Amino acid sequence: MMDRRSFLKTATLGTAAACVSTVAEARPNLEPSPEAVGMLYDSTLCVGCKACVSACKETNSMDPVIHGGNFQYDSAMDLSSDTLNVIKVYSNGTAEVKDSETDGFAFEKRSCMHCVDPGCVSVCPVTAMRKDPLTGIVTHHADACIGCRTCMGGCPYNVPQFEYDEAFGRIQKCQMCNQEGVERISKGGMTACAEVCPTGATLFGPRTQLLEEAKRRMTLKEGDTYNYPRGDISKPDSYHEKDLEANYHNHVWGEKEAGGTNVMHISAIPFDKLGMPPLEDRSYASMSETLQHTLYKGMALPAVALAGLTYMVKRNKDKDGEE
Amino acid sequence: MSQAKPLGGTIFTPFFIAMMVVFAIGMYFLGVRFMNGIGAVANINGGYPWGIWVVYDVVIGTALACGGYALAITIYLFNKGQYHPLMRAALLASLLGYALGGVGAFIDMGRYWQFYHLMMPKHMNFNSVMLEVGLCVATYILVLIIEFAPAFLERIGAKGLLKALDKVLFLFIAIGILLPTMHQSSLGSFLVAMGYKISPLWQSLYMQPVLALLTALCMGFSIVIFEASMSKAAFDLDDETHLLSKIGKIIVGLLTAYLVVRFGEIIVHGKFGLIFTSGKNSVLFILETALFVIPLVILTSEKKRNNPSTLLWAAVSMLFAGSLYRFNAFLLTYNPGPGYSYFPSVGEIMVTLGIIAFEVMTYIVLVKTLPVLHKPKHA
Ligand code: SF4
Ligand code: SF4
Ligand code: SF4
Numbered sequence: 001m002m003d004r005r006s007f008l009k010t011a012t013l014g015t016a017a018a019c020v021s022t023v024a025e026a027r028p029n030l031e032p033s034p035e036a037v038g039m040l041y042d043s044t045l046c047v048g049c050k051a052c053v054s055a056c057k058e059t060n061s062m063d064p065v066i067h068g069g070n071f072q073y074d075s076a077m078d079l080s081s082d083t084l085n086v087i088k089v090y091s092n093g094t095a096e097v098k099d100s101e102t103d104g105f106a107f108e109k110r111s112c113m114h115c116v117d118p119g120c121v122s123v124c125p126v127t128a129m130r131k132d133p134l135t136g137i138v139t140h141h142a143d144a145c146i147g148c149r150t151c152m153g154g155c156p157y158n159v160p161q162f163e164y165d166e167a168f169g170r171i172q173k174c175q176m177c178n179q180e181g182v183e184r185i186s187k188g189g190m191t192a193c194a195e196v197c198p199t200g201a202t203l204f205g206p207r208t209q210l211l212e213e214a215k216r217r218m219t220l221k222e223g224d225t226y227n228y229p230r231g232d233i234s235k236p237d238s239y240h241e242k243d244l245e246a247n248y249h250n251h252v253w254g255e256k257e258a259g260g261t262n263v264m265h266i267s268a269i270p271f272d273k274l275g276m277p278p279l280e281d282r283s284y285a286s287m288s289e290t291l292q293h294t295l296y297k298g299m300a301l302p303a304v305a306l307a308g309l310t311y312m313v314k315r316n317k318d319k320d321g322e323e
Numbered sequence: 324m325s326q327a328k329p330l331g332g333t334i335f336t337p338f339f340i341a342m343m344v345v346f347a348i349g350m351y352f353l354g355v356r357f358m359n360g361i362g363a364v365a366n367i368n369g370g371y372p373w374g375i376w377v378v379y380d381v382v383i384g385t386a387l388a389c390g391g392y393a394l395a396i397t398i399y400l401f402n403k404g405q406y407h408p409l410m411r412a413a414l415l416a417s418l419l420g421y422a423l424g425g426v427g428a429f430i431d432m433g434r435y436w437q438f439y440h441l442m443m444p445k446h447m448n449f450n451s452v453m454l455e456v457g458l459c460v461a462t463y464i465l466v467l468i469i470e471f472a473p474a475f476l477e478r479i480g481a482k483g484l485l486k487a488l489d490k491v492l493f494l495f496i497a498i499g500i501l502l503p504t505m506h507q508s509s510l511g512s513f514l515v516a517m518g519y520k521i522s523p524l525w526q527s528l529y530m531q532p533v534l535a536l537l538t539a540l541c542m543g544f545s546i547v548i549f550e551a552s553m554s555k556a557a558f559d560l561d562d563e564t565h566l567l568s569k570i571g572k573i574i575v576g577l578l579t580a581y582l583v584v585r586f587g588e589i590i591v592h593g594k595f596g597l598i599f600t601s602g603k604n605s606v607l608f609i610l611e612t613a614l615f616v617i618p619l620v621i622l623t624s625e626k627k628r629n630n631p632s633t634l635l636w637a638a639v640s641m642l643f644a645g646s647l648y649r650f651n652a653f654l655l656t657y658n659p660g661p662g663y664s665y666f667p668s669v670g671e672i673m674v675t676l677g678i679i680a681f682e683v684m685t686y687i688v689l690v691k692t693l694p695v696l697h698k699p700k701h702a
Pocket of ligand 2: 123124125126127128129140144145146147148149150151152160171
């Protein structure tokens with residue numbers, strides 16, 4: 001009888017300790033850096049030309065992905081270790097009207113969102129994913145990476161991609177064109193995908209300005225005329241005027257999702273239709289770290305546990321007198 | 324000194340040779356993996372970064388190797404010295420299970436030639452569950468080697484060393500209880516960071532470590548019953564049912580605690596309805612729960628607990644329950660979003676089977692050559 005009761009007691013105590021301490025020490029979401037840079041992708045402006053896909057490949061020295069007999073365009077269907085940026089298509093029914101949820105179609109860009117509280121950084125055991133404290137850009141460092149691929153599971157957007165077809169593969173992801181050897185942002189430039197975008201659907205700039213711009217667009221109505229900037233919102237190359245053909249869906253993706261992202265999206269269609277994941281405001285990174293740090297805070301709990309264990313084992317072993 | 328003896332006898336039985344064949348096939352596919360990349364063998368992809376090499380070899384394999392851990396708690400924390408006869412075999416099985424879990428993690432590592440970065444402070448990320456699991460498992464393998472060393476030292480007759488080791492062994496036993504407590508619970512914490520990809524019936528933002536630990540302990544005790552029963556049949560050993568049935572009683576306590584936490588979490592978070600409305604996941608959940616309840620029902624009855632065959636069935640059901648729980652959470656209900664699916668390839672399965680075959684072969688060789696098991700008195 002003794003074992004069962006004491007086991008139950010231990011189990012219950014452990015459970016209780018885990019609950020109580022977890023609640024007490026929650027680590028909140030990380031906050032956006034005031035100087036963070038990012039991008040705003042406006043699905044209603046995107047014409048699906050995929051200039052950004054080609055520019056991205058060129059900047060990152062990657063081969064185009066060719067499907068069937070189509071040699072004109074890069075026809076990558078999803079992110080892969082050869083594709084850091086892809087334009088996907090939503091289509092419904094007859095797919096005739098742009099930016100209409102029913103019988104319509106819409107475009108959606110997929111690339112690293114440069115999360116404010118990135119899962120990939122939190123889970124990587126060897127700090128091979130790093131977030132720049134000023135710009136907020138999340139870079140990958142293959143020279144540190146062990147290839148465990150925890151970052152792929154920990155990224156809510158399935159962004160990091162491993163080169164499975166190489167004997168000595170590596171993780172690939174969009175590093176906002178700022179990895180060593182490219183460093184477009186550090187040199188004062190903008191991302192390649194924003195630079196080549198003919199309509200300003202992909203717009204580069206400081207996160208704060210992009211967020212303001214996104215919210216301004218939310219207030220527009222179908223039929224309104226708006227002057228859209230191209231390139232870098234802090235110093236636009238040019239503008240173009242356009243009449244709104246559809247109302248914006250009132251939601252800036254990335255303002256809050258899982259702690260927010262520096263790459264934000266707006267569109268006329270709800271984001272779950274565009275394949276965005278079901279995220280709430282709290283980041284998984286903050287929840288996982290809360291749990292981990294509660295249990296291992298300064299290794300104090302394990303140290304106390306070890307002291308107690310050592311005492312008990314020694315006592316019981318001596319009493320036993322064998323093995 | 325223990326009363327364990329090497330069993331002796333031929334090593335190359337037909338069963339052993341069959342294991343060698345499985346191992347050889349596994350090695351062939353492993354060669355392909357190292358020559359042409361993981362993708363040349365495994366079906367993992369952009370949405371499913373972990374396949375059976377992680378989920379079976381590491382997450383389930385190490386839980387199945389918790390026998391040494393579970394017995395150490397019983398013997399040294401709850402002072403039940405009568406379980407000593409089971410300890411060495413359990414330690415050996417734990418050592419093999421963990422060592423091969425380590426091997427599994429290594430072959431799955433995309434950039435294995437840099438694995439030592441895990442041990443370099445300048446690279447370490449202390450927020451990472453993976454870091455803790457990696458370091459903890461690696462250290463525990465060393466501790467298991469030390470804990471098992473007396474069997475080897477007895478065999479070669481190194482009396483002085485044996486005595487010296489015995490003086491400090493208590494420290495390693497204590498570490499050997501702490502480490503699995505840490506990493507077995509952390510294997511559950513992995514799921515938290517994967518967020519929505521884990522089905523709500525298996526996701527719990529705070530209870531994961533508790534659930535993982537309780538099931539690992541149940542699996543540890545069950546594998547002790549399983550191994551002892553198998554060894555008894557295979558090598559014609561003494562009957563240990565009186566000890567094993569007491570272990571069955573411990574499992575009842577742990578299993579009850581597990582089911583209370585598991586269902587408590589589901590009910591408190593208003594997820595009870597999902598048990599019946601989640602399609603494929605509902606089937607998996609109900610199957611999993613049934614496998615957990617079967618050993619509870621069997622082991623609660625004193626009569627069934629004392630019957631070697633029903634006791635074995637309870638243990639087997641428990642092992643399947645804990646394994647399915649892990650498979651469900653990490654793979655079968657894992658959902659990274661539309662466009663991705665995963666089913667292991669033949670090569671992937673063969674690599675895992677090859678690893679298991681190696682484990683079985685090593686176990687057989689060692690119990691025949693080292694003092695691990697207790698030889699029958701009537702022999
Ligand atoms: S989108 Fe994924 S890869 Fe990019 S920063 Fe966020 S977690 Fe990391
Ligand atoms: S694959 Fe590399 S970058 Fe990703 S978590 Fe593992 S070590 Fe870090
Ligand atoms: S920021 Fe650079 S790397 Fe990222 S999607 Fe755009 S072009 Fe590609």
